[in-house]
Amino acid sequence: MDETASATAASILSEPGAPVVVFDRVQLAFDDKVVLKDVSFTLIKGHTKIILGASGAGKSITLKIILGLLRADGGVVWVNGARVDQLSERELMPVRADLGMIFQEGALFDSLTVRENVGYKLYEETDMPIEDVDRRVEEVLGFIGLSEHIDKMPSELSGGQRRRVAIARAMAFKPRILLYDEATTGLDPITATTVDDEIIKLRDLEGVSSIVVTHQLRDAFYIATHMAVRDSGGAVRILPATPEKADEAEFIMLKDGLICFEGNAEELRSSTDPYLRQFLT
């Protein structure tokens, strides 16, 4: 991309309602198994896209394509104005600088402490002074309420704490897009709600655009129908979302490599589609 095009893309992306991720007729197959047949959607800046679907429906693969970890067989993928389906691994690095991903089970580095995990990118891939990185790591761990675990190893943490550290690692370098891959799967409802609250806080207080992959309907609806507000005393509260805010969370249901539903939480609840009804019950 030349400088003029980059400047134009940056100008468009700075506007409210700009498309930060565009998936256009994406296809992917592994040998004879077709995973994505023809999938298109757009993530608007500051909004949340919740991808639902049965196991093996291609939800996690969608995130890996956005991140450039997997290459689609066909179609076009735009992330922040860059066509990631055409970029080499080296060219993808600047795109990934604005993308954070929370992997299934966290994917924390076993041999590093919580501090080193959370600050990994800043310590290893930037020239930021160590003191500034330490400060940022402490700030992020404070945000997710895990400051006291800063010097522990990942093996000393519970499942929920590991997911929250993974969220802290993904947000430490302040990306504007976060991708959550089954962030609450396998967690008890109370811990899952804690993780959901972090996702809501990042979206509403930090302005992060999110794609949430899950098959936990309870968490999906909770994220879509709640919002975070900071009161005058600085305390953060999670409240039921206003109708306008709830409209910013859109659901996608993947089935047989295609999108079989797209709409907000209310539309999903009231759908009469037999597959969706079966999934919802």
Next chain:
Amino acid sequence: MLAFIVNWLKKAALEVQEYMRLIGATMRGVVTPPIYRHDIVEQFDQIGIGSLTVVLLTGFFTGAALASQTGITLDQFGARPVVGRLVSASIVTELGPVLTALMLTGRIGSGIAAELGSMVVTDQVSALRALGTDPIRKLVVPRVLAGLVMAPILTIVSDFVGIVGGWIVSRFQLQVASGQYWSSVTDVLFIQDVQQGLIKPFVFGFMIVTIACHVGLRTKGGTQGVGRATTIAVVAGSVSIIAMDFFITQVLVTLLY
């Protein structure tokens, strides 16, 4: 049957292609930034210092057993005093490099394959990429550099303790005078032998680490896959070392002698 053979050949060709790509990417990683110095130092410690005990024990007992065995054979010709020649020639050119490399395959080849394999199946390698780190530069380059440098050093150590082991057996079991043993050790060693004994571990160190990294990074199938990768790394590494030893020996004998 034909389809099976074609399929097998395709898989083999793919493995070779991916192995060569890994080597190419590693070479680029060695000469271009970013270089992860901390990881390089850590790998030098793990591969070099960490393997010292096993290499010392292997070298010592190999030299001792060799002296003991050759002493009996040499007695038949009344040539017991030249036992040092056989020990040093065998250890420096052949046994030292090969046995050290086999020990390293068992210790570090399996360790690298298991570590990288676990990182792959738990998405840690994908996480590295997502965080803007090239896994080849972060994980493979430090291990390859450590293998390249430490294998020859460990082989020298192994050769030395092997010859010392041979001396102890020669002196106290075979009753060969120390001066006679040490002079026969040096008498038979030519510069070509030493060159041969240093070139081999350099190649072996590179092979052990690159094969283990290749196998580890291509792990599939969860914890079972990690176990499979570890076995493949040790078997493929060991067989490659013994086969490569034959070819290197042929080339070096032609070129050096």
